[in-house]
Amino acid sequence: MPINVPKQLPARHVLEEENIFLMDTDRATTQDIRPLNIVIVNLMxxxxxxxxxxxxxxxxxxxxxxxxxxxxxxHESKTVSPSHLNQFYNTFANIKNQRFDGMIITGAPVELMPFEQVDYWEELSEIMEWSKTHVTSVLHICWAAQAALYYHYGIGKFELPAKCTGVLSHTVANSTVELVRGFDEEYLAPHSRYTGTSVEEVEKNDKLLLLSSTLDNDPFIILSKDEKHVMVTGHLEYDDLTLADEYYRDRNKGIDAAVPKNYFPNDNPEIKPLNRWRSHAHLLFSNWLNYYVYQETPYEWK
Structure with a gap:
């Protein structure tokens, strides 16, 4: 899929080196098609x-x-320059009168806090409420998945005895559902979280479908039955070194961080990890875009 991104966006240079198909606004306007408009709420x-x-x-x-x-x-971000935000980002006030085909809400390092104590919870709640009428389908990642389960379906989170970090094995409950079409019966995906979600609460909610779980039966991919919301409690989008960088960061801060499970070869943090989830990451996103965004969104919003 050609992605229309600004020429100056730093990510563009990385993706061009990987031969990802990109285009800028000048070229995009010459194509007589309607692009999918995706809004990404980046909380990372x-x-x-x-x-x-x-x-x-x-x-x-x-x-x-x-x-x-x-x-x-x-919320004032302390890890990204104001110039980057000013050049490449909008705020909700600037786009709330628009309609989008899809929306992605990322994770955030606030999961140990009660939802209402997160300084941008009221704003995020407004965005999630707005998405009911202004977005065709929403993909929620990690903490955002827990936030969506709490806001839309009244399902809370609970603190784990220790951080769940590593590359875990998962099974698929129903491979005929389009979101997990093409998934292996058992596949790998990264996790990095301090909290969990009750599988019993998900399964008893008549508005939700549990599509995939860890081998320990923790919910991983959850789909609302109206296909409006996708909740993914882990990080299929992570690249090969993300968990390693989180581990080294915590160790450098003096935190007694556990080595991510099933991640480093021979569980040795000195050996570069391999990406063993890339194909399923691409499959999840392409299935979401095709079946839940492109196939469902109107050509012209009324």
Whole structure:
């Protein structure tokens, strides 16, 4: 999928080196098609890294995509320059009168806090409420998945005895559902979280479908029955070194961080890890874009 991104966006240079199909606005306007308009609410501290990860996965389909990045106005980011936000990001106030075919809400390092104590919770709640009428389908990642389960379906989170970090094995409950079409019966995906979601609460909710779980029966991919919301409790979008960088960061801070499970070869942090989830990451995003965004969104919003 050719992605329409600004020429100056730092992620563009990384993706061009990977031969990801990109285009700029000048070229996009010469194509007589309607692109999919995707808004990404980027709550991650390392915004540029997350931009690259998500754009890489949005580029694996024959459709044209235009991406709008959103940051929260009620939270001051300390890990990205104001000039980057000013140049490449919007706030909700600037786009709330628009309609989008799809929306992605990223994770955030706030999961140990009660939802209402997160400084941008009121703003995010407004965005999630707005998405009911202004977005065809929403993909929520990690903490955002828990936030969506809490806001839309009243399902809370609970603190784990220890951080869940590593590359875990998962099974698929129903491979005929389009979102997981083509998935292996058992596949790998990264996790990095301190909290969990009750599988019993998900399964008893008549508005939700549990599509995939870890081998320990923790929910991983959840789909609302109206196909409006996709909740993914892990990080299929992570690149090969993201978990390693998180581990080294915590160790450098003096945190007694556990080595991510099933990640480093021979569990040795001195050996470069391999990406063993890339194909399923691309498959999840392409399935979401095709079946839940492109196939469902109107050509012209009324």
């Amino acid at each position: 501290p390392e915004k540029e890294r997350t931009e690259t990860q998500l754009l890489r996965l949005l580029g694996n389909s024959p459709l044209q995509v235009t991406v709008t990045f959103l940051h929260t106005a009620t």
